[in-house]
Amino acid sequence: MGIPMAKNLLKNGYAVVGNDVSTNRMEMFRKLDGAQTVDTLREMAANVDAIVTMLPESDHVLSAYETLLKSSKPEQIFVDCSTISPESSKKVSDMATRKGCKFLGAPVSGGVVGAENGTLTFMVGGDEAALKEASGLLSSMGSRWVYCGPAGSGLIAKICNNMILGMTMVAVAEAMNVAVKSGMEPNILASVINTSSGRCWASEINNPVPGAVEKSPSNDxxxxxFKAALLLKDMRLGESLAKEVGATTLLTRETVELYEEISKKGWADRDFSIAYKYFKEL
Structure with a gap:
């Protein structure tokens, strides 16, 4: 996600400096026309006006911001696009406030395709005035943002969105498997679904059956x-959030169990639409 987001910032005239723990990612970043890299987060914070982060887990975000904020400057803007727990985002927001900085928790929806096309949706939690300051950054990487409320609110929205995403992917994969095994061509069924009441992102954009739609990861x-491991992480975040507020999540539990089985098959690093392959091979 980070590389295409950086490309869009560069395309919109921003000077972009990158850092990643992956040497491969750093090499990819250096190949971007106009991009620079730094070796440490402290060097990053000391030399830029705004920082956009995207990391896999809550612990990674907390650790990164402990380092970044040591070299931060007053009024510096931080935008975290990671999908983490709302409590972790609130904690980072408090850390930034104590340093006189501005922080937005702004997870995204739209996947790699949205990042490449600059059509991401940002679900923003934090100070609304900080959002106005960061609007240029966001509009360079996405087509829409929604102010969800105070710190942590954007994460609540994103987690609930991804709970639906995981469940609908499983539903589409299961139904498509039935149709294909019944002798139906997947592209024909996809065209029916996508002009009918079953239409959703999993059927239209990220269809799990190879050949059903163009440009879906299933074709490759x-x-x-979007890795199955990350979807599983988000579904578990949904379960944790539901437990905190006393909500029942029966379908989320079923989806978690399915993706746990997918991970056991060694498919955790594949796109989460691989649920279709799981059903096909049962």
């Missing part, structure tokens, strides 16, 4: 896209 053996 599920090699690119």
């Amino acid at each position: 053996d599920y090699q690119k896209g």
Whole structure:
């Protein structure tokens, strides 16, 4: 996600400096026309006006911001696009406030395709005045943002969105498997679903059946896209959030169990639409 987001910032005239723990990612970043890299987060914070982060887990975000804020400047803007727990985002927001900085928790929806096309949706939690200051950054990487409320609110929205995403992907994969095994061509069923009441992102954009729609990760053996491991992480975040507020999540539990089985098959790094392959091979 970070590389295409950086490309869009560069395309919109921003000077972009990158850092990643992955040497491969750093090499990819250096190849971007006009991009620079730094070796440490402290060097990053000391030399830029705004920082956009995207990391896999809550612990990674907390650790990164402990380092970034040591070299931060007053009024510096931080935008975290990671999908983490709302409590962790609130904690980072408090850390930034104590340093005189501005922080927005702004997870995204739209996947790699949205990042590449600059059509991401940002679900923003934090100070609304800080959002106005960061609007140029966001509009360079996405087509829409929604102010969800105070710190942590954007994460609540994103987690609930991804709970639906995981469940609908499983539903589409299961139904498509029935149709294909019944002798129906997947592209024909996809065209029916996508002009009918079953239409959703999982059927229209990220269809789990190879050949059903163009540009879906399923057409590339599920090699690119949103990793099943990350979807499983988000579903578990949904369960934790539901437990905190006393909500029942029966379908979320079923989806978690399915993706746990997918991970056991060694498919955790494949796109989460690989649920279709799981059903096909049962």
